[in-house]
Structures are given as structure tokens and as C-alpha cells.
Amino acid sequence: MIIAALASAPGKAGISVIRLSGNNTVNIVKEYLSIEEKLQDVEYNKLYLTEFINEGESIDQITVAFFKEGNSYTGEESAEIFCHGSPIIVRKILEAFYLEKGIREAEPGEFTQKRFMNGKMDLVQAEAVIDLINSESDAAFISSREQLEGGLSEELKKINAMLIELMSILELELDFAEEDLDFTPNEEIIRKIDLAVEVINKFVVGYKKGRIYRDGIKVALVGEVNVGKSSLMNAFLKSDRVIVTDIAGTTRDIIEEKIEVNGYLLRIFDTAGIRETQDIIENEGISRSRKLIEEADIILHILDSTNPSEEEFLGNIIKVYNKCDLEDVIIDENSVKISCKTGVGVEELKHQIVKKVIDEKLSYQPYYISNIRHFNILKETVSQLEQAKLSIQEGQNNEVVIVDMRQALDTLGEITGETTSMDIINNIFGNFCIGK
Ligand SMILES: Nc1nc2c(ncn2[C@@H]2O[C@H](COP(=O)(O)OP(=O)(O)OP(=O)(O)O)[C@@H](O)[C@H]2O)c(=O)[nH]1
């Protein structure tokens, strides 16, 4: 079965790309083309300029490249057609193929799933493909690129090797159990387990940073009414995005906008000002603000310099004294002075946010995992290793410890795809777009 789909974004464009993959692709595609070469003379990895002809009608002048089995994106025999970026042309070409028996439309992510199934990348790398496509900042680009290039996979292989070594020690002892030889003292095995746990935990902890690399820093603008939260949102965006008035309670809904600062994505949330009110709509807004405060990576507590409130919020907070054009307040090191009216301090504040959440000097590390699936699997692996350790401490025999260890190894293998169930694999690729 050959699969085919539009691989570039749908809609009008300079060029659209149609991808085909499966046994006999070259043969079938060539039937629609005006290229002279006999089939056996068709060269791979070369661009041909040719007409695409269906039932005598020339549909477009295209370029096409053929890829040999084992040397293509999917690992199968493939072709990529570059036509003019017209939805009509794309439809006509795809329809010509779909009417052909033995060709069907590719499922979402199916090209990449084939690449995974054909052993050209592991699951972690396949997941990085979707992250790379979705990346909205340099940080997201860097982390998904690293993961796609196999940086994380390499680290996971090292952890896997540590666990395999432990397994082999335990199994060796089991084999010679009757001879009553104690090869490796229990303390030594426990030490090795602890070491593995320590390494894995580095990744578990790294998730917080990894998520920020991939998804950005969640910044909540909170404070009393009229302090200038919406004005700050607009100042950050350098546009009149949200409504600003001198009427208390202007903002009710939470409004999210994104900016990039030093390569990091900041997801800024403007919220309803917090106060006692009988207004049902405003109260709903206020309870949403309070919820957001719990989820944010950083809270900008905005205060009106002419009348700063006493209320304190919990969390990772920068106190922002706005309207410093009206009144110059004395601030401590955890606070900043700005004026949304004059722009004073606004740019610096952007950089302070990044500095407070991420140590800017630190560059990306492979243990900054960014995928919740990986995070959960690693946590589970740790708890299974702790179980193995407990079994040793309880004096259980090696068979029991080996079962615990085997479980930890199987769990770890779910990240890269070695032991992942087909349901989960299908689910992962189902989240891709068609054509990828
Ligand atoms: N002088 C001066 N006025 C400002 C400054 N920032 C905001 N204001 C004014 O303060 C008033 C309230 O601003 P908003 O941005 O709507 O305040 P808010 O915190 O979003 O208010 P709510 O949405 O009602 O909670 C408006 O009249 C703004 O023009 C500033 O730096 N200096």
C-alpha cells in the first residue's frame, strides 16, 4: 500500500509539497510524468522538472524527487512532488493518485510513524518532530532540535545500560546461587541503584526547565483594580491589545498573549483586578485570576505607586510598582519601578522575568526533558528502582529483586519505544498533522 498526502501547509503558497511512500512508488508516480528515462534509469535524490499529466490533461509543471528504500524519510521507497501552491492543483494531483488502486491518503503522522517503525528514529525523536514543528521560540527550537538529534536518546541509553548492568549482576548470582557464592555485596548493589535513581531524578527535576524551554514562561499580571495590569500587557506587546480605562474593574476575562524575550517565549496573562465586588461577571474573573496565580511560573504583582496595597501573594513573585511617573517609591531588591505611561522600566522587566525563572547563563541541557509522558515514565522507573532496593533491604531473594529490576527496565523502555504499547504509539502519532 502506498500512502500519499499534502506535506506542506494547506492553502495557497508559492510551492506545495506532496509526499508519497510505499513499495512501487516510483513506478506509479512516473506514469503521470513526462520524463523520458525508463524506470530502471530513474535516478534517486535528483530533482526532475516535468509535466504532471492525468488522463491526457497536463495539470502542472512540477519538480519531483525519488528516494530509494532505506534512504528516505519513511525508510520506504518514496517520492516528493513540488507543484505550484494552488489548492486546486494539489487536489487534482492527489485525486489522480487516490483513484489509483493501492494508494490511499496518509493518516496523521503516518510518514513519521513509518520512520519510527522502520527503525530510523526512536519514539523520543519522533515526538521531537512535532515539538520542532510547533516550536514558537528559540528555546523551543533548541530543545526539540537536541531531542531530534538524539541528545536525550543517548542519555536514556546510558541509564538503560546502568540498569542492564545491575540486572546482569543479579542474574549471575542467581545462576550460581546453589554454590552459595556471594559475588557482589548487597551494599554495592544498593549503591548502584542509588546512583541510577540519582541520574534519573536529574531528568525528573529538569522537567520544570524543559517545559519552560518548550512551552514558555507563564507570566501572570495580577493586582488590585486600576493598578495598570492591562496597560503593562499593552506596553509589553507595544500595541493597544487590551482595553485600558480609569474605571475600576475594566478587565474581566483572562487574556493571553505571547512575546519572545532572549529566545524564551513569555506567555503573558492579563487578569481581572482583585477586589471585593457584587458583580457576578467580575467575581468570576477574579476567581479565574486566583486560579491562574497557582499555575503561573512567575507572578508580576502590580501595584499603584501612588497607593500601594498591602496584599501579598504567594509564589514566585516580582513586585512591580507602576505609575512611577506619578510617585517615586523606595523599593527593595525584589521589586521594580515602571511606568506604563512613559515606558520606563518595561524592557528591563522583561529581562528580569527571564532571569528569575531561568538562569540565563545556563545553556540547554539534555536532562531538560519537556514531555509529560517522559516525566511520568521516569518517575515510575524511580519508584520501581526504589522497590528493588527495598526488596534487597528486606532480604528477599534475587528472583524477587530481578522482577523489580525487570519492571524498571521495561518502564524505561517505554520512553524510546522499545516496550511501548501500540495504543500509546498510535496516540502519539495521531496527534501529528496529516502529511508529517
Ligand atoms: N500616570 C500613569 N497612569 C497609568 C499608568 N499605567 C496605567 N495608568 C492608568 O491607570 C488606569 C488603569 O489602567 P489599566 O491598565 O486599565 O489598569 P488595570 O490594572 O488593568 O485595571 P482593571 O482591569 O480594572 O483591574 C488607566 O487610566 C491608565 O491609563 C502609568 O504608568 N502612569
Ligand SMILES: [Mg+2]
Ligand atoms: Mg485591566
